[in-house]
Amino acid sequence: MKLFNYRKFYDKDSLRINDLGNNPIKFFKKWFKEAEKVDGIIEPNAMTISTILKNRPSSRVVLLKEIKDRSLVFFTNYNSKKGEALSDNPNICASFYWAPLERQVIFKGVASKTDENYSDTYFKSRPLESQAAAIISRQSQVIESYEELLNRYNNFLNKNKNLSLKRPNHWGGIEINIKEIEFWQGRENRLHNRIICHLKENKWEIQILSP
Ligand SMILES: Cc1cc2nc3c(=O)[nH]c(=O)nc-3n(C[C@H](O)[C@H](O)[C@H](O)COP(=O)(O)O)c2cc1C
Numbered sequence: 202m203k204l205f206n207y208r209k210f211y212d213k214d215s216l217r218i219n220d221l222g223n224n225p226i227k228f229f230k231k232w233f234k235e236a237e238k239v240d241g242i243i244e245p246n247a248m249t250i251s252t253i254l255k256n257r258p259s260s261r262v263v264l265l266k267e268i269k270d271r272s273l274v275f276f277t278n279y280n281s282k283k284g285e286a287l288s289d290n291p292n293i294c295a296s297f298y299w300a301p302l303e304r305q306v307i308f309k310g311v312a313s314k315t316d317e318n319y320s321d322t323y324f325k326s327r328p329l330e331s332q333a334a335a336i337i338s339r340q341s342q343v344i345e346s347y348e349e350l351l352n353r354y355n356n357f358l359n360k361n362k363n364l365s366l367k368r369p370n371h372w373g374g375i376e377i378n379i380k381e382i383e384f385w386q387g388r389e390n391r392l393h394n395r396i397i398c399h400l401k402e403n404k405w406e407i408q409i410l411s412p
Contacts, residue, residue, distance in 0.1 A: 211303045211387025216394035218409055225382045225398040225405055229306060230268060232299075232384070241301040250275070250377075251294040252286035259286065265295075266323065266374070271400070273308060273377040274315060276323060278340035280371045287312045293377055303387035308379055315374030324368035332366045333358050383410070 221228045236245035246265040251258055259282060267274040273295060278284060287293065296307040314320075324332060337353050344350055379400065386394040395410035 209387075210389070211391075211393065212389050213303045214386055215388060216384060216386035216396060218396055218407060221384070221396060221398070221407055223405060223407075225384070225407065226268065226270060226379070228384070229382065232302075232304060232306065233268065236297075236299045236302060236304070239299070239301050242299050245297075245299065248273075248275070248295045248297050250283065251296075252283050253290050253292065254282070254286035255289070259283070269376070271379055272310070273379065274374050275377075276320070276372070276374050278335070278338065278372050279314070281340040283341075287375065295377055305383075305385040307383045307385075308377060309381040310377040310379040312375050312377055315376050317373070320373030321368050323374060324372070325365075329366065330358075332368075333361070335372045336366060336369050388412075 233245060236242050239245075244264065247262050248265050249260050249262050251260040253259075261283065263275040263277060265273055265275055279288075291312045292309075293312045294307065294309050296305065298305045324335070327335075333354060337357050338350070381400070382398045384394075384396045384398075388394055391412060393412040395412060397408050397410050399406045399408075
């Protein structure tokens with residue numbers, strides 16, 4: 202495995218500042234729709250989110266569930282490591298890499314919990330099995346064994362057969378209130394296109410970055 206010799210050539214597309222217009226979120230939706238159409242991108246909504254707890258960064262993948270005018274939404278367990286990190290420091294970074302399109306998008310913003318009705322609505326839309334998993338899993342806690350988790354899950358499902366399940370308080374949406382977006386398009390000879398957008402007094406300031 203000689204990683205030194207890995208060399209990918211990027212030449213699929215280009216990105217110019219004028220392509221963005223004056224609304225980078227609208228432009229993100231355009232790129233997102235393009236990513237949805239590519240066979241090799243199985244989960245275009247998979248994004249890596251980074252948080253900081255006591256000065257130590259952590260990253261992990263979650264699924265984007267809604268793109269709003271100024272925010273992105275995902276769902277999680279509020280008592281997880283990321284939940285703990287965000288209640289201590291709400292600054293968050295979310296990034297997408299769509300390899301077949303040679304595109305990366307990085308968001309920076311501030312996280313807050315979505316309102317309870319919104320979380321309830323999404324929770325109800327999930328299959329019963331996923332609802333049960335969200336209820337019984339103490340995300341990010343050490344467990345004795347996988348079998349113990351399965352037993353807890355099966356016992357819960359047996360007891361709650363035919364009942365409609367209520368969203369637990371420890372589970373719900375996180376909204377990333379966007380402050381900054383960077384679009385990256387791979388180019389020939391590593392001279393990539395990068396466009397950075399900052400939200401300043403409710404207006405987008407859009408600039409080009411050196412690769
Ligand atoms: C493709 C993929 C999608 C995932 N989606 C979610 C998600 O939407 N919400 C979530 O809490 N965890 C999701 N996970 C699991 C997280 O990556 C992570 O393991 C979990 O949230 C615990 O993270 P934490 O201990 O840093 O809080 C996903 C993992 C993968 C690989």
